[in-house]
Amino acid sequence: MGSSTMKIWLTKRAELTPNRTALIDEEQQLTFAELHQRVTKTALQLIGYGIKQGDAVALLLQNGVHTVILIHALQYAGAVTVLLNTRLAQNELVWQLEDSGARLLVYDEPQADKVAGISEHTRQIHAINWQQLNEQELHQDTTAQTRLQSEVDLDAIHTLIYTSGTTGHPKGVMLSYGNHWWSAIGSSLNMGLHLDDRWLLCLPMFHVSGLSILLRSVIFGISVVIHEQFDPDRVNQAILEQQVTIASVVGAMLARIVERLNGARYPDTFRCMLLGGGPAPAPLLESCIDACIPVFQTYGLTETASQIVTLSPEYMLSKSGSAGKPLFPADIKIEQDGQLQAAGDAGEIVVKGPNVTKGYYLSPDATERAIRDGWLYTGDMGYLDEDGFLYVLDRRSDLIISGGENVYPAEIEAVLLRHPAVADAGVTGDTSERWGQVPVAFVRLRDGATADEAELLAFCSQRLAAFKVPVAVHFVSELPRNASNKLLRRALLDLRA
Numbered sequence: 001m002g003s004s005t006m007k008i009w010l011t012k013r014a015e016l017t018p019n020r021t022a023l024i025d026e027e028q029q030l031t032f033a034e035l036h037q038r039v040t041k042t043a044l045q046l047i048g049y050g051i052k053q054g055d056a057v058a059l060l061l062q063n064g065v066h067t068v069i070l071i072h073a074l075q076y077a078g079a080v081t082v083l084l085n086t087r088l089a090q091n092e093l094v095w096q097l098e099d100s101g102a103r104l105l106v107y108d109e110p111q112a113d114k115v116a117g118i119s120e121h122t123r124q125i126h127a128i129n130w131q132q133l134n135e136q137e138l139h140q141d142t143t144a145q146t147r148l149q150s151e152v153d154l155d156a157i158h159t160l161i162y163t164s165g166t167t168g169h170p171k172g173v174m175l176s177y178g179n180h181w182w183s184a185i186g187s188s189l190n191m192g193l194h195l196d197d198r199w200l201l202c203l204p205m206f207h208v209s210g211l212s213i214l215l216r217s218v219i220f221g222i223s224v225v226i227h228e229q230f231d232p233d234r235v236n237q238a239i240l241e242q243q244v245t246i247a248s249v250v251g252a253m254l255a256r257i258v259e260r261l262n263g264a265r266y267p268d269t270f271r272c273m274l275l276g277g278g279p280a281p282a283p284l285l286e287s288c289i290d291a292c293i294p295v296f297q298t299y300g301l302t303e304t305a306s307q308i309v310t311l312s313p314e315y316m317l318s319k320s321g322s323a324g325k326p327l328f329p330a331d332i333k334i335e336q337d338g339q340l341q342a343a344g345d346a347g348e349i350v351v352k353g354p355n356v357t358k359g360y361y362l363s364p365d366a367t368e369r370a371i372r373d374g375w376l377y378t379g380d381m382g383y384l385d386e387d388g389f390l391y392v393l394d395r396r397s398d399l400i401i402s403g404g405e406n407v408y409p410a411e412i413e414a415v416l417l418r419h420p421a422v423a424d425a426g427v428t429g430d431t432s433e434r435w436g437q438v439p440v441a442f443v444r445l446r447d448g449a450t451a452d453e454a455e456l457l458a459f460c461s462q463r464l465a466a467f468k469v470p471v472a473v474h475f476v477s478e479l480p481r482n483a484s485n486k487l488l489r490r491a492l493l494d495l496r497a
Helices: 009-017 034-047 065-078 092-100 111-117 130-135 142-146 177-191 207-218 230-240 250-262 282-290 364-370 409-416 451-461 490-493
Strands: 005-007 021-023 030-031 056-060 078-081 104-107 126-129 152-153 155-162 172-176 198-201 223-226 248-250 272-276 296-299 307-311 333-336 347-352 374-386 390-395 400-402 405-407 422-434 438-445 473-475
Touching: 005 009, 009 034, 009 065, 009 207, 021 207, 021 422, 030 034, 034 065, 034 130, 034 142, 056 065, 056 092, 056 111, 056 142, 056 155, 056 400, 065 078, 065 207, 065 223, 078 092, 078 307, 092 155, 092 172, 104 111, 104 130, 111 126, 126 130, 142 207, 155 177, 155 207, 172 490, 177 207, 177 307, 198 207, 198 230, 207 223, 207 248, 207 296, 207 307, 230 248, 230 250, 250 272, 250 282, 250 422, 272 282, 272 307, 296 374, 333 374, 364 374, 390 409, 400 422, 400 438, 405 409, 409 451, 438 451, 438 490
Parallel strands: 021 223, 056 078, 056 104, 078 155, 104 126, 198 223, 198 248, 248 272, 272 296, 438 473
Antiparallel strands: 005 152, 021 030, 155 172, 296 307, 333 347, 347 374, 374 390, 400 405, 422 438
16 A cells, blocks of 8 residues: 555545444434445446446436435546536536546436436437345455445545536536545534434435535544425424534534524534534524534635635634634645735735645646645635634625625625525616616515615615625526526526516
């Protein structure tokens, strides 16, 4: 075993702690030994389909034990896992399948209609339903067993995940085994490792945030409680009744979780709510304190294999709005026009560490633009305070430039969310002949609450500079969010009546 290789993670975990619980869902519970057995069978079936080391295999699957089995089985087969977003349209899936060069597509029944027409629009690709794969008898192929991988090369590509992008085609982020390994190590050094931990997974497994939980489970030797999709009542039940100790959510999810608690408090056994997708407003954090919910705000990207900056709960209110400091193996700086920014000055967030991708698949130009001397230029805007805490302002692509002033939608959204009637808020830029761009707000009110445009604009005027106050407020029933509940600001203007 070389210095850059190690035993396959699940195999090693099944040897170390075979009887520990690995996975829990509504229907079953598997130990690491049982998971290893099922993964081995599935890997042999994949090899029977001609999958060999280095091949790309695409997965179009909802959350479930079957998805976990397939992700690990592709490691055993030595294949690269291409995770496809189940919310994508058929033409978007076709593009990603073509770009990744996937040799096989495995899907589950809810995706059958999408998959049905894919073969008509793409090169010849074999698609198989998970249920059919799972029910097939294993052929007695002695060579298949010898082709199972026993080690992983930390420099080898484990996952290909396509970023959503705001224009043009998405880019395939290449994440190596080493990227995922160091992401897990950074997480454990930050949060600590408890043998009785149970991590609730209610984020999509096709996103890096969901995938990272599965990989940390086998590296740490802890259980994962799987929810097919996010439901705030089920989340609360899992934490209150099923001994869940850690959960990963984004702000909109956390707000619904707290709202549905109805005054209940979390048990002392729950030790961490990892919060991604932007800072939480102060009133929500205060509600979390009342409910005994320790919130770890985070910042991360697909390119960083999940979180790379995290705020510990002791700073939850004193550094409200901050994503925290970089995890142990990582580093961060703020640049603007090639110049390092002083504390408090905004610029582009630039990060470095062993969990950062080496680049984008078949996109050398995009890789060269984003990664320079090992530093990833994220495209996100933020600043570091005098204590080194990161404050994320916005995506550079979401930045509103109004009359020459930089306006950050997240700052306005945070103010709107402080209003007691506002349940959710999104802000984007609209064109203006006079100012170039002006901010426009979209708001969802709490059930039973009332507020009109004039009231909300007055509320903003008391807390924001005049150029930051929205020129209009539109009331909507729902805001556009992606599969991981991140706000899609570019789609907000489509909601105007």
